[in-house]
Amino acid sequence: MREPQVTPIPGLPERVSIYEVGARDGLQNESEVVPVEVKAELVRRLVASGLRAVELTSFVHPRWVPQLADAEQLLDLLGPLSTGELAGVRAPVLVPNARGLERALARDVPELAVFVSATESFARKNLNASRDEALAMSGQVVEGALAAGRSVRGYVSMCFGDPWEGDVDAAAVVDVVLALREQGCHEISLGDTIGVATPGQVVRLLDGLAAAGVPREALAVHFHDTYGQALSNTLIALQQGITTVDSSAGGLGGCPFAMSATGNLATEDLVWQLHGLGIETGVDLPKLVATSVWLAGLMGRPSPSNAVRALG
Template sequence: MSTRTLGLPQRAPAANLPSRVTIWEVGPRDGLQNESAIVPVEVKTEFLDRLAAAGLKVLEATSFVSPKWVPQLADAEDLLKGLARRPDVRYPVLVPNTRGLGRAIDAGCADIAIFASATETFARRNLNSGLEAQFAMFEQVLAGAAGLNVRAYLSMVFGDPWEGPVPVEQVVRVGKRLLELGCWQLSLGDTIGVATTGHVEQVLGAFLEAGVGPERLAVHFHDTYGQALANTVAALRFGVSTVDASAGGLGGCPYAESATGNLATEDLVWLLDGLGIEHGVDLEALVETSVWMAAKLGRPSPSRVVRALAG
């Protein structure tokens, strides 16, 4: 059954929300990096092309991490060589260090992202570094990334499975430092999906008090406890207008077993449509893409909107 048969949600715009939201699609990278099986590069390139055809303008394509640690993304160079990049679409890639940066530059990437931690334990597990030591590595990356757009991800913002609650002032201190290094945007990650709306407001309010407004911030919610959409609304009400999401709800984190799937892009689009917020995405084409990818992965999509519209 198509979305045209069922229709779209009735629009009921709410006050004090962004008029338009940029959807930062992370499915091809964050979604597929956690798969147990290797997805063929041809499937990945078609996935990216389908997502672009559905109207998504920012597609995080892959990551130049060590194949030893994330073998699912070992084909980064081959992927980008075989990808028909559209001039109106951005294809950011994740780089963990200067070696990854060099590979990204050689592949012709204009947008890169670094991946930082708000906690000591996750920095050691994920970056083989420490909370403070990670900045030396990022300084080197930023120094070599002149002329590139560098985004920063900050993980474990709302909770850490090893350390528990993360002090808000610690999150703000680390996040501000990443922006001061030269990152143009900071994506706040609820890596294990434990955030609630009040906590989101508290963190965003603390950044605002520290001089970092919502125009410099994005949000990246996981849906472990079913709170991703509610947390997104809280962020929108605070003025955040960039939201990370993954087509079909794919993803997790290979370094945190409690991290389940990302906020599904289809669920986000349904929400934005209902609120009358522009986003530029064709929901029907997006659902068809996620159904196609679910078949390639051999399991149904966890997205409730995909299940409702394709069932």
């Protein structure tokens, strides 16, 4: 399989941590329910390809996301997360509320994730709550998780644009990030949920967060590729000191609660770029491509990932 020619650019990190969201964020947008055995095999293949952070599922109410109604079954198939086949791998589960926290703790999940919108409109569409009410819910989850010895990642959605409100003020995003940090989130992912960001917006937001005292190492970026900007936005984020990037194997995903939200940045496309820049990822690209080809075959359609189409 062809590999990219390695040509580094000065000023980029030596290593980037890839936070794989395909098994949760990637599959949640699928209308046809994927068998839980396939989901478990997907997770195993992603880990076998070298990915060290794989978000597994969400303890959301099945009425809202039927695709993830099998969360407990999936965890049972994968075994104990801390000592079983996923030992040594970050394997977070998204938790929307106190009931989700109970379910996560009952399955001894070591890392949880919470999400809050930077905008009022999406908070009400996604959680049926105001932004402040959503922050209050995330605060309850974080408090309970930390008390139980778990770590918590935070997501901020609609960081650059909202389908109902239009452009998003960077100051609003900063306020939410600061609130999540105060609650105790160890890492906060900045989401371009509808894929409208351009590199200048990324720099402006990161500068605003730095001015508010948020260090780069506490942040991750999560770009969607609606306008084909995900890789360029990622590169500028790396140049600004970001070292954790969210992506989805095969470019799966979107958002069932946001109009016009298309797929996530494809992990294969990201790895091709990073390896071409001489940046270490720990990922075996041929194994990852084979995984996405396998999954695309099961789903009956070609992968939207450019790298998968080129290499698969």
